[in-house]
Amino acid sequence: MRIAIIGAGISGLTTAFYLQRARPDYEIVVFDSHSTSGGTMSTVERDGFYFEAGGNGFLTNKPDSMQLVTDAGAEHLLLPSSDLARKRFIYTDRLHRLPESPPAFLKSRLLSLPQKLRVAAEVLIPARRDAADETLQAFGYRRLGKDFTDTFLDAMTAGIYATTPDKVSVNAAFPLVVKLEKEYGGLFRGMIKRRKKQAGPGGTLMSFKGGVGRFITHLEQELRVDWRLGSPVFSILRQDKGFLVRAAAHEERVDQVVVSATAHSSADMLRDLDGELSERLSGIDYSPVAVVGFGYRDLDHPLDGFGLLTTTGARLPILGVLWDSSIFPDRAPSGGKSVRVIIGGQRNPELVSQDEAGLIATAREGIRATMGVDTTPAVTFVQRWKRGIPNYPVGHLQAMGELFTRLDAFPGLHLNCNAYRGIAMNDCVRNSRELAARINGVTGDRFD
Numbered sequence: 001m002r003i004a005i006i007g008a009g010i011s012g013l014t015t016a017f018y019l020q021r022a023r024p025d026y027e028i029v030v031f032d033s034h035s036t037s038g039g040t041m042s043t044v045e046r047d048g049f050y051f052e053a054g055g056n057g058f059l060t061n062k063p064d065s066m067q068l069v070t071d072a073g074a075e076h077l078l079l080p081s082s083d084l085a086r087k088r089f090i091y092t093d094r095l096h097r098l099p100e101s102p103p104a105f106l107k108s109r110l111l112s113l114p115q116k117l118r119v120a121a122e123v124l125i126p127a128r129r130d131a132a133d134e135t136l137q138a139f140g141y142r143r144l145g146k147d148f149t150d151t152f153l154d155a156m157t158a159g160i161y162a163t164t165p166d167k168v169s170v171n172a173a174f175p176l177v178v179k180l181e182k183e184y185g186g187l188f189r190g191m192i193k194r195r196k197k198q199a200g201p202g203g204t205l206m207s208f209k210g211g212v213g214r215f216i217t218h219l220e221q222e223l224r225v226d227w228r229l230g231s232p233v234f235s236i237l238r239q240d241k242g243f244l245v246r247a248a249a250h251e252e253r254v255d256q257v258v259v260s261a262t263a264h265s266s267a268d269m270l271r272d273l274d275g276e277l278s279e280r281l282s283g284i285d286y287s288p289v290a291v292v293g294f295g296y297r298d299l300d301h302p303l304d305g306f307g308l309l310t311t312t313g314a315r316l317p318i319l320g321v322l323w324d325s326s327i328f329p330d331r332a333p334s335g336g337k338s339v340r341v342i343i344g345g346q347r348n349p350e351l352v353s354q355d356e357a358g359l360i361a362t363a364r365e366g367i368r369a370t371m372g373v374d375t376t377p378a379v380t381f382v383q384r385w386k387r388g389i390p391n392y393p394v395g396h397l398q399a400m401g402e403l404f405t406r407l408d409a410f411p412g413l414h415l416n417c418n419a420y421r422g423i424a425m426n427d428c429v430r431n432s433r434e435l436a437a438r439i440n441g442v443t444g445d446r447f448d
Contacts, residue, residue: 007260009039043211061203087305162345289388295379318366
């Protein structure tokens with residue numbers, strides 16, 4: 001069987017890896033419009049500083065990414081985060097330590113005493129009886145109160161999805177909290193009962209020595225495929241019982257196609273095959289995000305923690321700051337320190353359109369306001385993602401169900417990227433492994 005995989009990000013590479021692992025006789029062709037693989041999982045070195053263009057790793061609270069690392073023989077590359085990563089901060093009108101325990105929450109000045117009592121009253125709130133979709137904001141207001149939602153959940157949503165609680169579906173983006181309410185009647189009851197059942201911590205942030213790009217390079221070297229990097233695909237057409245993939249320099253006839261490109265790129269490729277399918281893909285929106293990295297030779301700030309997230313109410317031009325060299329010390333040379341500033345999202349999408357100088361100025365303004373740092377960096381790094389993180393609004397789950405029902409009309413055509421069922425590396429790896437199993441004829445939980 002000859003299979004085309006379009007998109008060489010973590011989803012495409014993982015699918016190729018598990019297809020090849022189970023069936024070495026498959027002929028696999030991997031396309032990507034860029035000259036390198038990895039997608040947003042790339043690492044850039046500047047004068048001894050290492051900056052991630054996107055995410056910096058994965059959590060071990062789910063087994064999927066760790067299993068891929070083991071299966072690919074890349075355990076020697078693993079780099080756990082430092083103990084400082086447990087210390088996180090929220091900026092409202094000033095910097096606050098994020099409380100890690102009930103006593104710390106009671107002492108925190110992030111909320112007043114009446115606001116804390118409203119949070120504690122969550123155990124008295126009856127569980128919702130229907131299964132209708134709702135925003136995270138509506139869920140939070142209902143169960144935890146407005147003030148907790150506008151502070152804690154607002155900052156968390158900015159950090160994960162680069163959006164705001166009123167624009168994201170709790171059912172699609174945070175299914176665990178919906179499950180806790182449904183199964184246990186409330187969040188606190190559910191967390192207590194789950195803690196009794198589960199042993200061990202909630203997971204460690206894990207990355208790779210020298211950055212996530214090192215793992216991408218390792219995974220690429222494990223693959224025995226025909227590479228078509230730097231070859232954008234223009235269209236996918238049905239041909240006999242297979243498909244015709246039209247790329248920049250040539251055409252490829254294959255039996256099956258896995259489209260692991262972003263939703264809007266997938267829409268362009270599939271327009272000639274099925275207009276409705278293409279239109280549904282075009283309807284998936286993304287949050288624009290810019291990443292600005294600074295490397296310092298002589299920074300006085302201790303960077304004592306993981307970093308900080310801001311709230312919408314803070315009215316600042318940044319979503320947060322990651323203290324990279326404290327999370328993973330190898331990200332900066334000896335004596336140096338590094339940070340990455342996240343700009344844009346659904347709060348300030350227009351800021352991502354600035355030129356490089358403007359983004360650097362915005363990032364410096366952000367760390368000056370939140371951290372009191374005005375030191376000129378020795379090294380800068382800028383990465384702009386006009387379509388950075390997929391949005392999961394209310395109705396997303398239903399829309400994805402209808403999308404994949406439409407896809408059933410084209411056996412052998414598969415969609416697989418973070419726009420559909422989970423944005424984290426663990427989600428992408430799990431979905432890709434399950435897709436490879438289905439293509440190989442192994443039954444299991446359906447993703448689509």
